[in-house]
Each structure stands twice: as structure tokens, then as C-alpha cells.
Amino acid sequence: MSSHAVHSITAAKLPRRRKAGGLRGFGGAMPATFLVILFFVVPVLALLLRSVLEPAPGLQNYETLLGSTTYLKVFANTFIVSTLVTICALVIGFPVAWALVIMPSTLTRIVFAILLLSMWTNLLARTYAWMVLLQRTGIINKTLMQLGVIDQPLALVNNLTGVTIGMTYIMLPFVILPLYGVIRTIDRAVLRAAALCGATRWQALTRVLLPLAAPGMAAGGLMVFVMSLGYFVTPALLGGTSNMMLAELIAQLVQSLVDWGLGSAAAFLLLVVTLALYAVQLKIFGTRQMGGR
Amino acid sequence: MTTPFLEIRGIRKEYGPVVAVHDVNLEVDRGELITFLGPSGSGKSTTLYILAGFEEPTRGDILLDGETLLATPSHRRNIGMVFQRYTLFPHLSVGENIAFPLRVRRWSKADIDARVRRMLELVRLNGYEDRKPAMMSGGQQQRVALARALAYDPPILLMDEPLSALDKKLREEIQHEIRRIHHETEVTILYVTHDQDEALRLSDRIAVFSQGCIDQVGTGPQLYAEPATRFVAEFIGDSDFLSCDLVGSNGTTADIRLGDDLVVSGVPLHGRPGERARGALLLRPERMDLSRQAGPDKTGLPVQISDITFLGSNIHVAAATGWGETVSVRLPFGHQSISGLSRGDTVWLRFDPGAAHVFT
Numbered sequence: 001m002s003s004h005a006v007h008s009i010t011a012a013k014l015p016r017r018r019k020a021g022g023l024r025g026f027g028g029a030m031p032a033t034f035l036v037i038l039f040f041v042v043p044v045l046a047l048l049l050r051s052v053l054e055p056a057p058g059l060q061n062y063e064t065l066l067g068s069t070t071y072l073k074v075f076a077n078t079f080i081v082s083t084l085v086t087i088c089a090l091v092i093g094f095p096v097a098w099a100l101v102i103m104p105s106t107l108t109r110i111v112f113a114i115l116l117l118s119m120w121t122n123l124l125a126r127t128y129a130w131m132v133l134l135q136r137t138g139i140i141n142k143t144l145m146q147l148g149v150i151d152q153p154l155a156l157v158n159n160l161t162g163v164t165i166g167m168t169y170i171m172l173p174f175v176i177l178p179l180y181g182v183i184r185t186i187d188r189a190v191l192r193a194a195a196l197c198g199a200t201r202w203q204a205l206t207r208v209l210l211p212l213a214a215p216g217m218a219a220g221g222l223m224v225f226v227m228s229l230g231y232f233v234t235p236a237l238l239g240g241t242s243n244m245m246l247a248e249l250i251a252q253l254v255q256s257l258v259d260w261g262l263g264s265a266a267a268f269l270l271l272v273v274t275l276a277l278y279a280v281q282l283k284i285f286g287t288r289q290m291g292g293r
Numbered sequence: 294m295t296t297p298f299l300e301i302r303g304i305r306k307e308y309g310p311v312v313a314v315h316d317v318n319l320e321v322d323r324g325e326l327i328t329f330l331g332p333s334g335s336g337k338s339t340t341l342y343i344l345a346g347f348e349e350p351t352r353g354d355i356l357l358d359g360e361t362l363l364a365t366p367s368h369r370r371n372i373g374m375v376f377q378r379y380t381l382f383p384h385l386s387v388g389e390n391i392a393f394p395l396r397v398r399r400w401s402k403a404d405i406d407a408r409v410r411r412m413l414e415l416v417r418l419n420g421y422e423d424r425k426p427a428m429m430s431g432g433q434q435q436r437v438a439l440a441r442a443l444a445y446d447p448p449i450l451l452m453d454e455p456l457s458a459l460d461k462k463l464r465e466e467i468q469h470e471i472r473r474i475h476h477e478t479e480v481t482i483l484y485v486t487h488d489q490d491e492a493l494r495l496s497d498r499i500a501v502f503s504q505g506c507i508d509q510v511g512t513g514p515q516l517y518a519e520p521a522t523r524f525v526a527e528f529i530g531d532s533d534f535l536s537c538d539l540v541g542s543n544g545t546t547a548d549i550r551l552g553d554d555l556v557v558s559g560v561p562l563h564g565r566p567g568e569r570a571r572g573a574l575l576l577r578p579e580r581m582d583l584s585r586q587a588g589p590d591k592t593g594l595p596v597q598i599s600d601i602t603f604l605g606s607n608i609h610v611a612a613a614t615g616w617g618e619t620v621s622v623r624l625p626f627g628h629q630s631i632s633g634l635s636r637g638d639t640v641w642l643r644f645d646p647g648a649a650h651v652f653t
């Protein structure tokens with residue numbers, strides 16, 4: 001997966017380079033270009049067309065989406081949850097990735113196996129497992145009450161807290177793997193040098209390690225944020241009916257209300273935001289080598 | 294008795310079953326440049342890492358001005374270090390790298406700027422302030438690393454083979470710079486190398502490491518003229534060894550027999566003489582002479598010339614003893630004793646017994 005993140009960045013740079021080189025060598029890229037047009041450009045165009053043509057030509061679908069507090073709340077929910085999930089995943093993922101780098105390699109392999117196993121386990125099964133853990137009579141609430149930390153069970157499920165917890169868990173591998181890839185390339189002697197220069201552990205972390213790991217944080221963080229924006233299963237199961245996220249909204253618009261125009265507009269907005277974020281990340285980290293060297 | 298500036302006392306370091314450092318003892322004077330010279334794996338870096346605080350010794354103590362350093366964590370030891378690998382912070386410019394130790398010490402901006410400029414001057418890299426390390430050559434990076442390590446006036450500077458990745462010419466240039474900087478700053482330098490030329494060129498004193506111990510400490514000439522062990526003799530300068538029998542000894546000198554019948558008395562002895570023990574006679578190439586006759590005063594060993602090489606001001610003569618060991622004699626050009634000699638001739642090898650050494 002770390003290579004996935006790296007590839008997605010280099011792959012995104014390719015079209016740029018090709019533009020710079022003019023149309024020379026374009027012939028060899030024909031099949032690929034055709035596939036991209038067929039499977040990406042055409043559906044996106046269809047989406048765009050439906051969003052401005054149905055039920056009548058015009059931008060009224062976008063006006064509806066951006067003009068109503070109900071829909072804006074869905075957008076807000078989506079961004080808040082995605083941001084929280086990204087932050088939580090990075091905060092938890094960074095120490096885990098660091099630990100994976102410094103632990104003995106046999107242990108690293110075991111942890112990776114566990115990570116991959118969890119990723120291969122059915123998403124629904126994992127989400128239901130969280131439902132069981134987080135419910136009012138679940139093990140988390142029971143333990144906390146027995147320890148005397150709380151008197152009343154916490155509402156951990158059927159709200160955005162549950163969604164954030166469940167999604168953070170599901171997204172963790174997507175920050176750990178690219179971060180592991182970047183942190184592994186950082187020479188530990190550089191950190192020793194920082195220590196002898198007088199840097200405390202905290203200063204070495206914030207002034208040396210984190211800046212050097214920034215490309216990995218950006219790659220992993222962006223991937224998690226973008227995946228979270230369009231995530232459906234976990235919000236649908238762990239979230240309450242009153243706190244909808246964007247993917248749920250799109251599903252409802254298309255499936256229950258059969259409002260293809262509004263659904264397409266929402267989906268298109270999601271796509272635009274995603275691409276914009278991607279462009280920002282490329283602008284900041286695209287020209288720099290991953291790993292900082 | 295005055296307390297030494299820096300004292301390494303009985304340091305031992307084990308990694309599981311591996312003993313990286315056996316028992317290292319050393320006293321270092323303030324302002325000295327001392328090299329740790331020894332083959333790879335002899336425990337030089339480990340000793341340095343213990344000084345830096347990256348490793349804790351299994352046993353022993355490090356004393357700075359009489360007080361233990363071991364209780365102080367790396368970042369508060371106020372020691373400078375230049376590493377074998379390039380360890381500049383890749384995301385910071387040259388100027389920011391040098392400023393890093395000053396920033397974490399919360400110096401004022403004006404002081405930092407002034408100091409960075411002075412350090413760049415010291416390592417002769419004025420104008421490179423805004424470069425990123427990746428845009429600098431290896432030699433330049435190590436000079437920046439030196440500037441960063443000296444920026445905060447550490448009393449001790451550790452250097453772990455900082456030039457081993459550079460080519461010979463550049464290495465010599467920077468060795469020269471290091472000596473100059475050592476004179477200008479008067480910092481105490483502990484310098485690790487496996488290269489005897491580097492050690493001889495740089496240091497006030499050399500500590501010769503072998504298998505986790507220091508065999509001998511001394512100036513280059515001392516180590517060359519009075520090696521304490523066969524290992525030191527082999528490591529410093531060129532050397533020839535001839536096997537011999539010990540036939541008598543008074544504890545400090547020995548009488549030895551070379552081959553079947555030549556007995557030489559009064560050779561300085563290193564090590565304990567046993568009954569009819571075997572020994573190794575150390576001869577330096579430039580301390581030997583060749584002659585056409587066995588002289589009466591000096592000792593003479595018949596050898597057969599196997600090769601003569603002209604090397605400008607020197608001539609190297611390789612010769613074999615009757616029992617098949619070889620020696621290499623270095624004679625100044627024009628030395629009369631070898632004029633007209635050629636391969637296959639038999640000559641007498643002579644040496645001053647008092648300047649030779651025998652090791653048991």
C-alpha cells in the first residue's frame with residue numbers, strides 16, 4: 001500500500017511531463033488514453049450532464065444543494081468527520097509507523113500480517129464488530145463503568161462519534177503504510193546528530209522527524225481524507241439517521257427519491273473537491289522527492 | 294595529582310554475546326587531538342558512541358573534569374560530533390543546519406546569525422548559507438557538519454571516520470582544514486580512523502585499538518620507534534618480521550638466534566620470555582643496511598636478493614633469508630653498498646640490535 005501511495009503520486013505527474021514533451025510519443029499511449037476516456041472521462045461527463053440537465057437544464061440542482069441548510073449540514077458533517085478521521089489516523093498512525101520501523105524485523109512482519117488481515121476482512125463484518133463494541137451495553141461502556149470513569153453509558157454509536165471511531169480504525173492502514181515507507185528511509189544517524197546538537201526528544205520529533213516524514217503524512221492523510229469524503233458503509237451503519245454524510249445523501253437521492261439530477265450534482269461536487277485537494281498536495285509535495293532526500 | 298580533562302575508565306560494552314569493547318582506559322588532555330586508530334570492528338565507534346551517550350557501557354565510567362558523564366543524556370552533554378555518514382538535516386539549508394543547535398538552545402536571532410556567519414567562515418563556506426545539503430558535495434557536507442558540531446563551542450568534538458567516503462586528495466585537504474580548525478578553536482578532538490596515514494597526519498597522540506582494547510597510546514614517532522605490541526608495530530609504518538629463538542634474557546632485552554647459528558644480543562624485549570621460546574624480530578625497512586661482507590661489529594645475516602626496485606629517492610631491496618622469510622630494505626638512492634648488485638646475489642643484512650624489537 002505504501003507503494004500504492006507513491007505510485008498514485010508519480011502517476012499523477014505523468015500527464016504533466018507528457019504535456020511538456022508535446023505530442024511526441026503519444027501514439028504509444030493511445031490504448032491507455034482510450035481506457036481513461038472510456039472509464040473515467042465519459043462517466044464523469046455523463047454525471048456532469050445529468051446534474052445540469054435533469055430535471056430541466058440549468059444550475060438549479062447546485063443551487064438546491066448549496067442553498068439549503070439540510071444539505072449544507074450534510075456537507076459540514078462530511079468534512080468534519082473526514083477531518084477528524086484524518087487527524088486521528090495520523091496521530092495514531094505516526095507512532096505505529098515509527099514503532100514498525102524501529103522494532104525487530106520479525107515483529108514488523110507479524111504486525112504487517114495483522115494489518116493486512118484486518119484489511120482483507122469484510123468491511124461489513126468489521127463495522128458490525130465496532131457496533132457491538134461501541135453500543136450502550138458494549139464492552140467499552142461496561143469497562144469504563146466498572147472502572148468508575150463514567151456513571152452513564154456514553155453514546156458511542158448512532159452518531160458522528162461512532163462514525164469517527166469506526167472510520168479511523170478502517171483508515172489506519174492507509175496512513176501507516178505510506179508513513180512506514182517514508183520513515184524507513186530516514187537515516188537514524190540524523191536523529192542522533194539532532195540529539196547531540198542538544199535537541200530534546202520532543203524537539204527532534206517536531207523539528208527533524210516530522211518535517212522529514214511530511215511527504216508520507218501528506219500522502220497518507222490525503223488518501224484517508226478523500227476516501228472518508230465518499231465513504232458509505234461505516235457512516236450508514238455507525239451513524240445515526242439524523243447525521244447523514246455525503247455518500248449516504250447521494251445514495252438516498254438516487255435510490256429512494258430517484259432524483260438523479262440532484263444526486264449527480266452532489267457526486268460531482270465531491271469529485272471536484274477531491275481533485276482540488278489532490279492538486280494542492282501535488283503543488284506542495286509533487287516536485288519534492290518522497291522521503292525528503 | 295591533577296584530574297585529567299577527560300578520562301575513560303575501564304569501559305566495557307557487550308551486545309549479548311558480542312563483546313564490542315573489552316576494557317578501554319584513556320586519559321585525554323584539554324585541547325588535544327587524539328585519534329582512535331585500529332582495524333574495522335576493534336571497538337572504536339562503540340567507544341565514541343558511549344562518549345556521545347548513544348550507548349550505555351556495560352561497565353566502566355567516563356569522567357569529564359572528574360565528574361561522571363554517564364548520568365547526562367546525549368542532548369545535555371554539550372558534545373559535538375561529525376559522523377561517518379552524512380547527517381545534515383536534509384530539509385534545512387546549510388545556514389539553518391548550523392543554526393539548529395543554537396535554536397534549540399534558544400539563542401537570540403542576532404547571536405545566531407553572527408555565529409552562523411563565523412562558522413561558515415571557519416570552514417570556508419561563505420556564501421553557501423542558503424544551499425540545501427543535497428546540493429553540496431560530500432566534502433562540503435562534512436565541512437558543514439563540522440561547523441554545526443562546533444557552533445555551540447562544545448568542549449569535546451567527536452569524529453567517527455568523517456572522511457572515509459571521500460577520495461584521497463579531498464581527504465588530505467580536509468585533514469589539513471581540521472588541523473587548522475583545531476588550532477584556531479582549541480577544542481579537544483577525539484577522531485576515529487582506520488587509516489594510519491590519517492592518524493599520523495592529524496593527531497597529537499594516537500590510541501591504537503585492537504579487539505576492543507587500547508594496545509598503546511603515544512605520539513606517532515613513539516609508536517613507531519617503541520611499539521608495545523606486535524600489532525602496533527604492524528599497524529604503524531612498514532615492518533618486517535623474522536622468526537627467531539630466544540636464547541637468553543634479562544627481562545628488558547633478549548639474546549636471540551636467527552636461523553641456525555647467528556646470535557644477536559641486546560634486543561629490546563616485549564612480552565614474557567619462556568623456556569626456549571620463539572619470538573618475532575621487528576625490523577623497520579629504513580633501519581636495515583646491506584653489505585657485501587659480514588662485519589665484525591654489527592650483526593650480519595646472509596640473505597639472497599630477490600628484487601630491486603628503484604623508487605626515486607629510495608631503492609627497495611627485497612631479500613630472502615636462508616629459511617625462506619623475506620625482508621624489504623629501503624636504502625637511499627646512491628647508497629654505495631648496493632651499487633653493482635643484482636638479483637640472486639647474496640649479501641649480509643645488518644641492523645642495530647638496540648633499535649630492533651623482539652616480540653614473544
Ligand SMILES: Nc1ncnc2c1ncn2[C@@H]1O[C@H](COP(=O)(O)OP(=O)(O)O)[C@@H](O)[C@H]1O
Pocket residue numbers: 308311312313314331332333334335336337338339340
Ligand atoms: N549494536 C550492535 N549490536 C551487536 N554488535 C555490535 C553492535 N555495534 C557494534 N557491534 C560489534 O562490536 C564490534 C565493534 O564495533 P565498532 O565499535 O563499530 O568497531 P569499529 O568502529 O572499530 O569498526 C564489532 O564486532 C561489531 O560487530
Ligand SMILES: [Mg+2]
Pocket residue numbers: 334337338339454
Ligand atoms: Mg566504526
